[in-house]
Amino acid sequence: MIQFLADNIDQLDLALDQLAVCDRNFDRFALMLVDNVVELTLHRFIQDRANENEMWGRFSEPKHDPKLIQKGLDQNFDGKAKVARNLGLFDQSLCESILHLHSYRNSSYHQGLRHEAILHSLAIFYFKCACEVLKAYEPQMWGWSSNDKISYRAKKYLGNIGFMNRKTAFHAAYVRLSEVVSSMENTLIHDLTEDMRSTIDSTDYAINFLSTDGPDDKNRDQVVVDSQAWPFAFTDEGKRFAHEGGCSNQTVGCLVNWLIANYNWPVPADPIPSWMSRLNSLSKEKEEHKALKKYCDFMRQTEDIRSKIDESAFQLDGHIQQQIDIMRGK
Structure with missing residues (x-):
């Protein structure tokens, strides 16, 4: 789990580098990086709820609606976002924004649409939304493996995390990432x-x-x-x-x-x-x-x-x- 979360931070820090260039091609790359972090986190959140169902089901009825969980585990991004909302990860406004922003990632990457006038602002806003998703996500376990390798990009935000302060360290990292992207010129509206x-x-x-x-x-x-x-x-x-x-x-x-x-x-x-x-x-x-x-x-x-x-x-x-x-x- 530590590796998964640290890799998210690594990708977001790389996205910051792209946004700092202020070029449409780099903005497109940043949007893709942020979107990947959000989708992976949504899937992991729903997978955690599926694991709870397995554990809960040994004693009583599943804790969460199995059909809802299965819908979230499918490949469809919209389903993941809506299921995560229904399971309480975030509210309706953040869910709608994530869905809109993902659609721009899709049209930019798959259809070649450029969205040049708004792409930079969209990528910055998506970054902010991603930070909110990460701050809301609470892993089931803060597992650590000897094979985990934390990148230098992630260490810039995490430092040397010990066994007892992992939750605090990651939350502080998300806050810091949010502060950095919020320091960029806000011209979305x-x-x-x-x-x-x-x-x-x-x-x-x-x-x-x-x-x-x-x-x-x-x-x-x-x-x-x-x-x-x-x-x-x-x-x-x-x-x-x-x-x-x-x-x-x-x-x-x-x-x-x-x-x-x-x-x-x-x-x-x-x-x-x-x-x-x-x-x-x-x-x-x-x-x-x-x-x-x-x-x-x-x-x-x-x-x-x-x-x-x-x-x-x-x-x-x-x-x-x-x-x-x-x-x-x-």
């Missing part, structure tokens, strides 16, 4: 706010482009609905809705017009005013967990309509370029 603002501005520009530069005279509400109607018309759901509604139009254009008039669109009008209200709420937020939740909720809830509007703007730009090429050819 500002960075999230500015990235949301940039996202809104991009969609606002696309809506304006579609409204003012399209072949037809349409207002912003209309182009937002159009952006949803055209892709929907080619789906099985869209065709089924039109058929069940009695639409007899044979051309795609007529089908789209019928859908525009009859379908209950998820975003029926220009969303920018309501998005600006959400941006204002985020900018005034003081608590980091709440700020991250507001930001992530916005990005998730608006992802579909933003992608549809972007695609419509891309198609219009392609159409304009095609017309320019045709005129040049003449």
Whole structure:
């Protein structure tokens, strides 16, 4: 157990080195290191509860719900975090932040998404969350093996730990790690706010482009609905809705017009005013967990309509370029 905990400290100290560089590639590495520490600690915490069930079960019913424990021991990170929350390791706000931060680690590592504007702040905040998880985790036993080798990185925080002061030494190490990362510039809420603002501005520009530069005279509400109607018309759901509604139009254009008039669109009008209200709420937020939740909720809830509007703007730009090429050819 001492080796496991010391290795966590080693990884976090290495993550600090990466964060100190203030470069996006090093930030990405730091995020991965922190995420690994959190996932390993969650798994060990749940494994401890499974061990308690085995010991408890010799005398009575298991102490913890076996199905819950099994869910936590599976490979799914979300399951581990939620089970650890249900078993009392941390509260709902920390659980939600860990889940959000893990998703950024996944998208950064597996999908290649860069998140450059917010990656440094996210990594620092995840580091703080990791320290809270480690401080909350109480091992079943503070076992020591002669094969344990404590790295110099870990010894910087632990010193020469004796048999009696291991718990105190590790808690002090977590506190110190938290103090060091907290000394770095804290710009999380500002960075999230500015990235949301940039996202809104991009969609606002696309809506304006579609409204003012399209072949037809349409207002912003209309182009937002159009952006949803055209892709929907080619789906099985869209065709089924039109058929069940009695639409007899044979051309795609007529089908789209019928859908525009009859379908209950998820975003029926220009969303920018309501998005600006959400941006204002985020900018005034003081608590980091709440700020991250507001930001992530916005990005998730608006992802579909933003992608549809972007695609419509891309198609219009392609159409304009095609017309320019045709005129040049003449």
